[in-house]
Amino acid sequence: MQLHNDENMRVDRVHRPAPVGTNGIRKTPGPGPAARIKVPDFLEEPTDEACFLTRGDFSIRLNASSRLRSEVGALIKRMYSWRGYETENLVVSSHNPNRLTLEATMGRRVVGTLTLGLDSEEGLCADELYFDEINEFRREGRKLCELTKLAVDPQYSSKEILASLFHLAHIYGHKIHKATDLFIEVNPRHAGFYRRMLGLEQIGEERPCRRVQAPAVLMHLELDYVNAQISSLADSCRSSERSLYPYFFSKHEEKDLARKLERHNS
Numbered sequence: 001m002q003l004h005n006d007e008n009m010r011v012d013r014v015h016r017p018a019p020v021g022t023n024g025i026r027k028t029p030g031p032g033p034a035a036r037i038k039v040p041d042f043l044e045e046p047t048d049e050a051c052f053l054t055r056g057d058f059s060i061r062l063n064a065s066s067r068l069r070s071e072v073g074a075l076i077k078r079m080y081s082w083r084g085y086e087t088e089n090l091v092v093s094s095h096n097p098n099r100l101t102l103e104a105t106m107g108r109r110v111v112g113t114l115t116l117g118l119d120s121e122e123g124l125c126a127d128e129l130y131f132d133e134i135n136e137f138r139r140e141g142r143k144l145c146e147l148t149k150l151a152v153d154p155q156y157s158s159k160e161i162l163a164s165l166f167h168l169a170h171i172y173g174h175k176i177h178k179a180t181d182l183f184i185e186v187n188p189r190h191a192g193f194y195r196r197m198l199g200l201e202q203i204g205e206e207r208p209c210r211r212v213q214a215p216a217v218l219m220h221l222e223l224d225y226v227n228a229q230i231s232s233l234a235d236s237c238r239s240s241e242r243s244l245y246p247y248f249f250s251k252h253e254e255k256d257l258a259r260k261l262e263r264h265n266s
Contacts, residue, residue: 052260053168058111058161060168062264063101071110072103079151098122100172101149104161111156116169118177119144126185128211130204130218137181145179163247166198167230168257174223175258176265182223185209185216194219197244199229230254 053060061068098120104112117124119138124146127134137144147169152161173179186194194200204218226245233241235250249257 052264053164053257055164056160058104058106058156058164060164061103061105063103068103068105068110069101072101072113075110075113075153076149076151079153100169102165102168104152104165106156109156110153112152112161112165114150114165114169115148116173117146117148118173118179119146124183125211126183126218129185129207129209129216130183133204133218134183142180143178144181144183145173145177146183148184159244159247162197163244164249166244167248167254168261170223170226171254171258172261172265174226175254176261180223182221182226184219186219188215188217191217191219196242199225199243 051059052062063069063072098118099115101115102113103110123131124134124144125148126146134144147166150165170182173182182200184194184200188206191200191202195202198221200219200221202217203220206215206217208214209216229243229245230248230251233243233245234248235253236246248254
């Protein structure tokens with residue numbers, strides 16, 4: 001399944017938590033960077049066990065509830081149809097043990113999602129168009145995974161949300177399931193975004209994707225490269241860096257999140 005994204009996606013914004021008063025309610029901040037997203041009081045995040053991570057003004061859940069799955073499906077279809085993609089075959093499943101869906105929320109609003117798929121007897125979604133290219137890695141004994149169904153509401157998109165989704169997917173695929181290589185199918189006009197932001201490289205020529213009725217290219221990333229970028233850039237938020245890696249979690253946070261994901265996976 002192709003990933004949705006946009007060269008013009010507003011990923012330069014950074015979410016920072018608002019000050020908290022003695023009554024536990026976030027105070028409305030004074031004049032500050034125009035980039036900060038303010039969430040109305042009625043959307044304040046409730047405390048619940050389904051919330052896996054809270055960072056700034058947003059939270060991440062792991063395919064938590066039927067209500068959120070419905071909203072995730074609606075977000076994906078809205079973002080894909082907006083780009084003119086076919087959405088009839090876009091399904092968010094809660095029952096496939098080889099698929100992990102992450103949901104980013106602000107208050108009770110779903111603002112982003114992606115799904116990590118692990119290679120299995122069923123193969124990967126990208127095998128439909130690029131079986132030969134992907135199978136070369138299987139022959140070398142590599143362990144594979146893929147990202148699908150990425151959608152972020154452009155009103156709320158930021159580097160922190162995208163980085164959190166990608167880093168959690170990396171932890172689940174690489175740290176827990178020992179995947180060595182990641183694949184994605186993207187529209188050719190979005191390939192530059194993934195090259196700059198994450199270091200992916202195109203390894204498959206442009207082909208028509210029947211699932212979304214749009215062109216696709218195959219991109220690949222060695223997950224050891226991600227480890228190296230995390231070690232040198234994570235949690236630095238360097239303004240000179242155009243990639244997402246400075247917005248990834250620190251090594252300490254990564255270990256803590258890996259333990260949480262392992263408990264979820266057991």
